[in-house]
Structures are given as C-alpha cells and as structure tokens.
Amino acid sequence: MSETNKTDAVEDAAGKAAIPQQASAPEGGSAEREVLLRVTGLTKHFPIKKGLLQRQVGAVKAVDGIDFEVRKGETLGVVGESGCGKSTMGRVITRLQDPTSGTIEFEGRDITRLSTGKMRPMRRDVQMIFQDPYGSLNPRHTIGSIVSAPFRLQGVEPEGGVKKEVQRLLELVGLNPEHYNRYPHEFSGGQRQRIGIARALALKPKLVVADEPVSALDVSIQAQVVNLMDDLQEELGLTYVIIAHDLSVVRHVSDRIAVMYLGKIVELADRNSLYEAPMHPYTKALMSAVPVPDPKRRGTKSERILLRGDVPSPIAPPSGCRFHTRCWKATEICKTTEPQLLELKPGQRVACHHPENFADQAPQDTVLLTAAKEASELVGEAVLEESAETSAAVAAEVAAAEPAEAAEEASVEAEVSEAELETAEEPESEEPEATAEAPETDSQESTDK
Known part of the structure; x- marks a missing residue:
C-alpha cells in the first residue's frame, strides 16, 4: 500500500x-x-x-x-x-x-x-x-x-x-x-x-x-x-x-x-545515445532538422535530410515497417515484415531491419524499393556517404571479430581431430595382425587334415 x-x-x-x-x-x-x-x-x-x-x-x-x-x-x-x-x-x-x-x-x-x-x-x-x-x-x-x-x-x-x-x-x-x-x-x-x-x-x-x-x-x-x-x-x-x-x-x-x-515507438534510448548515434533512419531525419545556432558549426553538421511525402493515414497504415514509404533504406523485407522493437545496444531499442550505426539486421535483402529510390534523391549525399561509412565500419568490426572466432574454432577443431586420430590409429594397427594370423591358422588346419 x-x-x-x-x-x-x-x-x-x-x-x-x-x-x-x-x-x-x-x-x-x-x-x-x-x-x-x-x-x-x-x-x-x-x-x-x-x-x-x-x-x-x-x-x-x-x-x-x-x-x-x-x-x-x-x-x-x-x-x-x-x-x-x-x-x-x-x-x-x-x-x-x-x-x-x-x-x-x-x-x-x-x-x-x-x-x-x-x-x-x-x-x-x-x-x-x-x-x-x-x-x-x-x-x-x-x-x-x-x-x-x-x-x-x-x-x-x-x-x-x-x-x-x-x-x-x-x-x-x-x-x-x-x-x-x-x-x-x-x-x-x-x-x-x-x-x-x-x-x-x-x-x-x-x-x-x-x-x-x-x-x-x-x-x-x-x-x-x-x-x-x-x-x-x-x-x-x-x-x-x-x-x-x-x-x-x-x-x-x-x-x-x-x-x-504513426502510432508505433520506433526507437527508445537514453538521450546521449539517441542524439550521438541514432539507429533508426526516422530518428536520424529528425535530428538533421534541429537548427544549429552557431554559424561556425553549421559546416560541420551533416546535410539536412528531406523526407518525401506526408505521414500515411492512421486509418490504413502501410504494411510491414510503417516508415518504409519514406525511408531511403527500405527493401522488400521492410514492406512485408514488421520489425520488432529490439535492444541492439545496451539501453537502446530500435525497430528497424536496416539500422544506422549498427550491423544490418537483413543483409541478404539489398534491393531497394521504388519509394526508397525516390527518397534517396532527397537525402543528401553526405548522409548517404555517412551511412555507407558507418555500415562499412560496423561490417569491418564484425569481419575482424569473425577471424578471431574462426581461429579459435579452428584450433579447437584441430585439437579434436588430433585426438580422434590418436584414438582411431590404435584399432587400425590391431586389425592387420588379426587378418595376418587368420591365414596361418587355416593352413595349419588343412595340413592336419
């Protein structure tokens, strides 16, 4: 109470x-x-x-x-x-x-x-x-x-x-x-x-x-x-x-x-993570709309992201991801499958198949939708280059981590294979002796008869 x-x-x-x-x-x-x-x-x-x-x-x-x-x-x-x-x-x-x-x-x-x-x-x-x-x-x-x-x-x-x-x-x-x-x-x-x-x-x-x-x-x-x-x-x-x-x-x-x-939470994070490294494309577009009052800092800010069209009607929202009709990264999976609000980083949850500043959740789907191609025309080249750079950096980190994991797995597999070979060599050495002795016993029985 x-x-x-x-x-x-x-x-x-x-x-x-x-x-x-x-x-x-x-x-x-x-x-x-x-x-x-x-x-x-x-x-x-x-x-x-x-x-x-x-x-x-x-x-x-x-x-x-x-x-x-x-x-x-x-x-x-x-x-x-x-x-x-x-x-x-x-x-x-x-x-x-x-x-x-x-x-x-x-x-x-x-x-x-x-x-x-x-x-x-x-x-x-x-x-x-x-x-x-x-x-x-x-x-x-x-x-x-x-x-x-x-x-x-x-x-x-x-x-x-x-x-x-x-x-x-x-x-x-x-x-x-x-x-x-x-x-x-x-x-x-x-x-x-x-x-x-x-x-x-x-x-x-x-x-x-x-x-x-x-x-x-x-x-x-x-x-x-x-x-x-x-x-x-x-x-x-x-x-x-x-x-x-x-x-x-x-x-x-x-x-x-x-x-x-459009009635959904697309990203939920603490303020520092959200403003320094937004993961949802819509959040990134919102951040680009914040004016910079200092003229000296305007040149360091990425280009303004302009979204094509208006917010769809809440009476009949789009299928899949509701932002795919205005997103410059939308692919077929965005149109058919609704992304879940998942915690991709500690304290940062996002609902996106192709998040920013993180590894792609659907790397196999690379064909852009027509709406995405039209939206990319309004998105600044600096933004697209930045997205490509961050995606490449994340992919490089993942790729760098994979060889280390692969090396560990290879060393484990080598140890296992060596152990299997040692155990397998012992019965193979015994089998030829048994086969060699078998003809001798047969010849001895024939001479006795």
Whole structure:
C-alpha cells in the first residue's frame, strides 16, 4: 500500500482526508530505480461509423501497440511528428481516455479497466499538464478556484487551509500569491501554463504527464517553464512523461527518449545515445532538422535530410515497417515484415531491419524499393556517404571479430581431430595382425587334415 493510500485512509475530525506527503526523490541510477509505470501492448483505435445504423467501417489507429516503462524519479520524453499519437498516448496512460487493448500498470497495479469511481483515488498520484494554456483554464473561475479544484474533488483539506495552500503553490511556480482572485484572461500564456502546473501539483502526485507544456509559449518563457519543471522534480521527487516535438527541449529535460511514428515507438534510448548515434533512419531525419545556432558549426553538421511525402493515414497504415514509404533504406523485407522493437545496444531499442550505426539486421535483402529510390534523391549525399561509412565500419568490426572466432574454432577443431586420430590409429594397427594370423591358422588346419 502506497504512502498516499495510507494517508488517504486516515481522516481528521472534520471528516476530510489529510493531504498526502510527497515522497523524496529516489537515489541511484535509473536502472536501479523501481518501475512506476509499465505499459504493455497499448492500443487506442477510434471507430469510424457511417450510415443510419452507425455501423463501424474502419478505425483510426492512433496508438497501435506500444511498450515502455517509466522509473521513479526519471523523465521520459516522447517525440514525433504531429499526428503520430503522442497526445493520445498521454491521455490513455492517465486514463482520461479508455484504451482499446493492452495493459497499464501503475505501481504494480493494473489500472487498465478500472471504473471512474475506482480511478478517483488514483487521480491523486497521476496528474496531467495540458497543451493549450488558453483552453485548459475555465475563464469563468478565478485562479484560486481553479488551483483549489483538486482539493474539493478529492475531499482533501490541506494543512493551514485551502487558500493558504493555493497561495503557496502559486508562489512555488513563480506567480504572485496576491493574484488569488484574478481571472485567467488577466494572465499571459506563460503565466497560464504556470497556473496549470500549480493545479497539477496541488495533490503532490507521483507521475505528471505533460502534453506539449511549452509549445504555445514564447522561447524565453519556454526556458523559464522548463527550468521550473526541473527544479520541481528535484524538490518534490516527481516523475515526468513529457510529450513534445521540440528536440532541444526534450534533450534538456529527458533521461530517456521514445521516438514515435504513426502510432508505433520506433526507437527508445537514453538521450546521449539517441542524439550521438541514432539507429533508426526516422530518428536520424529528425535530428538533421534541429537548427544549429552557431554559424561556425553549421559546416560541420551533416546535410539536412528531406523526407518525401506526408505521414500515411492512421486509418490504413502501410504494411510491414510503417516508415518504409519514406525511408531511403527500405527493401522488400521492410514492406512485408514488421520489425520488432529490439535492444541492439545496451539501453537502446530500435525497430528497424536496416539500422544506422549498427550491423544490418537483413543483409541478404539489398534491393531497394521504388519509394526508397525516390527518397534517396532527397537525402543528401553526405548522409548517404555517412551511412555507407558507418555500415562499412560496423561490417569491418564484425569481419575482424569473425577471424578471431574462426581461429579459435579452428584450433579447437584441430585439437579434436588430433585426438580422434590418436584414438582411431590404435584399432587400425590391431586389425592387420588379426587378418595376418587368420591365414596361418587355416593352413595349419588343412595340413592336419
């Protein structure tokens, strides 16, 4: 039973539960931390209905089978193009929307099919920061009413009273506590987002899902909000799932990053491995789109990768690898066989038959598809040369390792063969003596007769 649930069970004299205490930040590496959230085979399909009888004729496969886990105290960043299913995934793991299939485990408890009443106590531990700071706040309510809403809904009486706690939260996120009675229209976009963060932190949750928390803000305000979230994580021991499309922001705040494309996770790795040596072609294309502000360093950066066409429709996604219609390395196996999300390097999982910076998973399939030939026309020559060089380097390393292994196997085989020859020579030397003695005995018997 978690600390929050224990405190929930204790009621004060007024009949209201005391506000739960926030757990301290975990120590140690991410590999040693306890898993807080585990998602397995998660899918979310929105049905398409037509006709008078509203029969289902299809489905929008917004999230189509993803697996990941989030450990206590870490930040998982989720990136991808618009329409790839990032926001839907965030709403499903917080149970604001019901999943079509799969399992969602929070602190070892399956919350996939919990009813609204049973999910209410879990809302204290799982909160969400919404994307639009202009649409997520009710314009008819004051700031004090908005931030104190979680206390009323959960029946929690904070120590010192609701107003004092709300003012403390406003001060915590960098706002003036005297703005308690103001309305949302009196604040800027950055201030509204801070109000949304204060509301999400009211009940001291363990997991916060932030859906594009800074995309609607000015660049200078983005840095303030990102730094605020970092400080709050260190102070309160929060666990974040940050959904964004700004790769610079994600790299700054995330411990691990998941790259999504058309409802699938195509790569999942820690931020250093992902940015220094991306393994999926789509990830490499995303990295090439990050602008370099220093003019002196622009010449050292590889050429920009331009992908042909748009993201396919999630109603009828392509067969096999969903990126093969835009990939410059796609072959026949990419069209027919869906790649699995495998851990090719320690801490780096990728779903690709022809990964970058690693040995080819399907070296026998070398014939490019027509879509790949067209995409290669838009991919810079420097990128293709770099891919060829890295593939050749990896192949050389594998080839260099193979002779050593072959030499060891040959030496073992030679020892085995020598031992077999020694054992085989002994019976061969005895057999001729027996055959030579046999005629003598026959001649002796004939003379006796």
